[in-house]
Amino acid sequence: MPDFYAVIGNPIHHSKSPLIHKLFAQETRQDMQYEAILAPLDGFESTVRAFQQRGGMGMNVTLPFKLEAYALSTRLTDRANAAQAVNTLKFIGNNDILGDNTDGAGLMQDIEINQRVSIAGKNILLMGAGGAARGTIMPLLTLKPRLLAIANRTKEKAQVLQRQFSAHGNVLSGHYHDFSGESFDIIINATSASLHDELPSLPEGIFSKESLAYDMMYSQELTPFLRFAQQQGVIKLVDGIGMLVEQAAESFFLWRGIRPETKKVIEMLKNKGH
Ligand code: NDP
Numbered sequence: 570m571p572d573f574y575a576v577i578g579n580p581i582h583h584s585k586s587p588l589i590h591k592l593f594a595q596e597t598r599q600d601m602q603y604e605a606i607l608a609p610l611d612g613f614e615s616t617v618r619a620f621q622q623r624g625g626m627g628m629n630v631t632l633p634f635k636l637e638a639y640a641l642s643t644r645l646t647d648r649a650n651a652a653q654a655v656n657t658l659k660f661i662g663n664n665d666i667l668g669d670n671t672d673g674a675g676l677m678q679d680i681e682i683n684q685r686v687s688i689a690g691k692n693i694l695l696m697g698a699g700g701a702a703r704g705t706i707m708p709l710l711t712l713k714p715r716l717l718a719i720a721n722r723t724k725e726k727a728q729v730l731q732r733q734f735s736a737h738g739n740v741l742s743g744h745y746h747d748f749s750g751e752s753f754d755i756i757i758n759a760t761s762a763s764l765h766d767e768l769p770s771l772p773e774g775i776f777s778k779e780s781l782a783y784d785m786m787y788s789q790e791l792t793p794f795l796r797f798a799q800q801q802g803v804i805k806l807v808d809g810i811g812m813l814v815e816q817a818a819e820s821f822f823l824w825r826g827i828r829p830e831t832k833k834v835i836e837m838l839k840n841k842g843h
Pocket residue numbers: 632672675696697698699700701702721722723726759760761762763764767768769770785786787809810812813814816
C-alpha cells in the first residue's frame with residue numbers, strides 16, 4: 570500500500586503540486602500517492618480529519634487555509650511559528666499534527682542557489698504583507714541583508730511586521746511611495762496583485778539594471794510586475810515557479826527524509842509553459 574499525501578485548498582484544480590510530488594516520488598523511488606483535495610470554505614478541519622482517517626500521512630495547504638492550518642497544528646516548527654502560517658502538515662500518530670512553513674525556505678533556495686543571487690549585504694524590497702510575505706521575512710533576515718524594506722498598500726500591516734521582526738535585522742516599513750528615490754538590489758513581489766493583472770503603485774527609481782525582480786506568482790507570460798521591471802531596464806526577471814518546486818521539495822523532505830533534485834522538475838514545468 571502506498572503512503573497517502575495531498576494538497577488541500579479552494580480552488581485547487583490549478584494546483585501543480587500533484588505533478589511535482591509524483592515526479593519527486595519517481596525520482597527518489599518512494600511508494601506514495603499524492604492527490605488534490607478541494608475543501609469547502611467552511612470545511613477545512615473536517616476535510617483534513619477525513620483525509621487523516623483514510624490513512625493520509627501529510628498535506629500541503631494552499632489558499633485560503635494557511636492560517637487555519639496554523640491553528641489546527643498541535644506542534645509547530647520554528648519557521649511556522651515565526652510565519653504564523655502553515656503550508657505543510659505532517660500527521661504524527663492519531664492526535665498530533667506538526668505544522669511547518671516551507672514557503673520562505675523555498676524562496677531562499679530559488680534566489681540563492683538557482684538564481685545565484687546572494688542576499689547577504691543586499692538592499693531588499695519586499696512588496697506585500699500577507700501570508701506569503703510573512704513567511705519570507707525570517708528566512709530573509711537569517712541571511713543578513715543590509716536592509717529589508719516591507720512595502721504594502723495597507724501601510725499598517727507592514728508596520729506590524731516591522732515591529733514583529735525588527736529585533737532580527739534592519740527592517741523598514743511603509744507605503745510604496747515612502748521608498749521613492751531608493752534603489753534596491755532585490756525586489757520581491759509577494760502581493761497577489763499579479764493574480765488580478767494589477768500592479769502595486771511602485772515609484773520609479775527602485776530598480777537598477779543589476780536588480781533582481783522576483784514575482785512569487787507564475788504564469789506563461791510576464792506578470793504586470795515583471796513587465797514593469799523590464800520597462801525599467803531590469804534584466805534579471807524571475808517568476809515563482811522555482812519557489813513552488815523548492816517549497817514542495819522542503820515539504821517532501823519533512824515527510825520522507827529525502828530532499829529530491831529540483832532542477833529537472835523546474836525545467837520541465839518551464840518547458841511545459843508552466
Ligand atoms: P494574501 O491574500 O495573504 O496577501 C495579499 C497581499 O497582496 C496583501 O499584502 C495585499 O495588500 C496585496 N495586494 C493585493 N492586491 C493588491 C493590489 N492590487 N495592489 C497592491 N497590493 C495588493 O496572499 P498571499 O500572501 O498568500 O499570496 C500572495 C501571492 O504569493 C499570491 O500571488 C500567491 O499565489 C503567491 N505565492 C506563491 C508561492 C510560490 O510557491 N510561488 C507560495 C505562496 C504564495 P493589502 O494588505 O493592502 O490588502
